[in-house]
Amino acid sequence: MKVSMLDLVAQYAKIKEEIDRAIAEVIESGQFILGPQVKALEQEMASYCQCPYAVGVASGTDALHLALRACGVGKGDGVITSPFTFIATAEAISYIGAIPIFLDIDKDTFNLDPNQVEDFLKGRLKSPGWTSRRRPKAILPVHLYGRSADMRALMEIASQYDLKVIEDCAQAIGAEHGGQKVGSFGQAGCFSFFPTKNLGGYGDGGMVTTQDAQLAEKLKILRQHGSRTRYYHEELGFNSRLDEIQAAILRVKLRHLDAWTEGRRRIADLYRRELQDGGVVVPLDDPQGRHVYNQFTLRVPRRDALQIFLKEREIATMIYYPVSLHQQKVYRDLGYGDGNLPRSELAAREVISVPVHPELAPEQVAFVADTIRSFLGKR
Ligand SMILES: Cc1ncc(COP(=O)(O)O)c(C=O)c1O
Numbered sequence: 001m002k003v004s005m006l007d008l009v010a011q012y013a014k015i016k017e018e019i020d021r022a023i024a025e026v027i028e029s030g031q032f033i034l035g036p037q038v039k040a041l042e043q044e045m046a047s048y049c050q051c052p053y054a055v056g057v058a059s060g061t062d063a064l065h066l067a068l069r070a071c072g073v074g075k076g077d078g079v080i081t082s083p084f085t086f087i088a089t090a091e092a093i094s095y096i097g098a099i100p101i102f103l104d105i106d107k108d109t110f111n112l113d114p115n116q117v118e119d120f121l122k123g124r125l126k127s128p129g130w131t132s133r134r135r136p137k138a139i140l141p142v143h144l145y146g147r148s149a150d151m152r153a154l155m156e157i158a159s160q161y162d163l164k165v166i167e168d169c170a171q172a173i174g175a176e177h178g179g180q181k182v183g184s185f186g187q188a189g190c191f192s193f194f195p196t197k198n199l200g201g202y203g204d205g206g207m208v209t210t211q212d213a214q215l216a217e218k219l220k221i222l223r224q225h226g227s228r229t230r231y232y233h234e235e236l237g238f239n240s241r242l243d244e245i246q247a248a249i250l251r252v253k254l255r256h257l258d259a260w261t262e263g264r265r266r267i268a269d270l271y272r273r274e275l276q277d278g279g280v281v282v283p284l285d286d287p288q289g290r291h292v293y294n295q296f297t298l299r300v301p302r303r304d305a306l307q308i309f310l311k312e313r314e315i316a317t318m319i320y321y322p323v324s325l326h327q328q329k330v331y332r333d334l335g336y337g338d339g340n341l342p343r344s345e346l347a348a349r350e351v352i353s354v355p356v357h358p359e360l361a362p363e364q365v366a367f368v369a370d371t372i373r374s375f376l377g378k379r
Contacts, residue, residue: 001367002314006196007359015252022248029244034224037247042207044254045191048174049183051209053216056242057223060170060192063206064092064140066240067188070208070218071138071164073098078136080120080163082112082149083325084344085142089168090325093140100334101130102326104341108284110144110297110351113343114153121161129326129334138164143172143182145320145353146198146264146294147286151177151185158186166190169209173199174261176290183209193250198264198294199257201246263358264293267365271296271354274369279376295320296356298372303352309375310354315368318353 012019026037038056046054057063073079075097081089083102090100103116103125117139119125130136139158141149151167158165165186169175173191175182183189191197193205210216221228226237268285275282281299285291297320300306307317324344326336338345354368 001364003316003355003360003364003368005316005318005353005355006357008195008200010359011357015256018252019249022252023245026244026248032244034241035244037244037251038242041242041247041251041254044251045207046209048181048254048257049189049209050181051184051189051211053211053213054207054209055216055219055223056247057206057208057219058240058242059204060190060194060197060206061088061092062223062238062240063190063192063208064088064166064168065095066219066222066238067166067190067208068092068096068098068138068140070215070222071166071187073137073164073166076132077138078130078132078134079138079140080112080117080136081140082142082144082344083341084110084321084347085144085168085325086170086321087325087328087330088170089140089142090331098137099129100325100331101127101136102324102334102336102341102344103127104343105347106150107343107347109147109150109286110347111147111149112139112141112154114150114157117154117157121157128336128340129331135161136163138166139186140166140168142168142170143175145283145297146172146175146292147283148172148175148177148182148289148291150288151180151182152288155185170194170197171294172292173197174257174290175286175292177286178288184211187212187215193246198261198292199250199253201250201253203243203246205242205246205250207242260358261292264356265291267356267358267360268293268296270362270365271356271369274366275372280372293356295353297351297353299347299350300352301350303350306372306375307352310368310371313371315371316355319351320353321351322348324348
C-alpha cells in the first residue's frame, strides 16, 4: 500500500467541477491581477480569521516581509523568533536589514518558548546574535505544524515590553488559541497559500490579516510598487500581488477548509491511539486551542533509520526541519554555535512527519502506524 505525503490530485477530483468553473470564470472575465476575486477572498479570509482586514500578496514569504516593513521594523532592529521553522521566517527579517534573535523552543509544542523570551528580555539569557543594548522591536512567533504558539503568554510579554507581534501563520490557517484564531493576536498575521498548506493554491500566494486599517492600507501600497494611485509612487514598493486565478481557487477551497481540517484532526487522533504504547513521541493535541495538523510530527531517536524503513515500504515522510536556522550556513555570521539552542537542535535530529492529509483512508493510517510499530519492535 503506497502512502504519499499529500494527494492533491485526489483532492482536486472531489472538487473538480467547482474549481474548473471558478478558473473558467476568471479567464472569461479577462481580469487576472488584483480584481474582484482577490477582493472577495480578502473579505472571506478576514472574516474566517476574525480580523477586519486582509491583504493578498504573492507568497507567505512576502506576507512576512511586507508585514514587518509595514509595522516599521527596519535596519538594525532585533526580531525575536524561533530557530525551528522554515527559512522564510528568518529571511523576511533579514530582507529588511533587521536581525533575527533566535531563542529556543518548547520541547513538546516545537514553538517559541515564552519563558526564553521573558528571560532574554529580562537580561537573564544572552543571545549570541544580539549584542546590542537596545530593546528588540518585535516578536515573530511561528505556529509550527498547525499548532498555535502560546499567544496568551507572548502577547502579555509583548505588551509589557512594547514589542510588535507579527505571527507566522503559514502552517496554521484555522488554528486557535483560547478560542481565538491565529493571525488575530498580533499586529499582523501572515499566511501562505503554497500548495502543501492546509489552504493551498495551484501556485504561490499569501495574505496578511490585521486589525489595523492603516496597516492594511500600507500593505496595499507596498504590494503594488509603493503606489496608491496608478503611476504615482509614494515610496519604494514591490510587485507582490495575488492573482485572480489563485484567489478564485482559494475561495472554492476555503469553503471546504473546516471539513478538511476535521479530517486531519481525526487522522491525528487515530495515529495517537495506534502509537500510544511508546517508542515514539506523538504530538499532543492542543489543550488550549485547535491544532490543525498541517503536519503530524513524531519524535524518535533513530529517526533516519525509521525514515528508510518507511520508504522501503512505500510510505512517504518528510523531515521538517533537518537543520535549525541558527546552525544554517546563511546565518553563520550571527555567531551561534552548536549547543546554543539545544532543544531546537535535538528536534532537528529527532523529528519525522508522517502523512496526515484528509484524503488518507483509515486503512492507510493503520498501515503507517503498524509499520512504525514494527520498526520499533512493538507489533
Ligand atoms: C513557517 C513558514 N513560514 C513561511 C513560509 C513561506 O511561505 P511561502 O512558501 O508561501 O513563501 C512557509 C512555507 O513555505 C512556512 O512553512
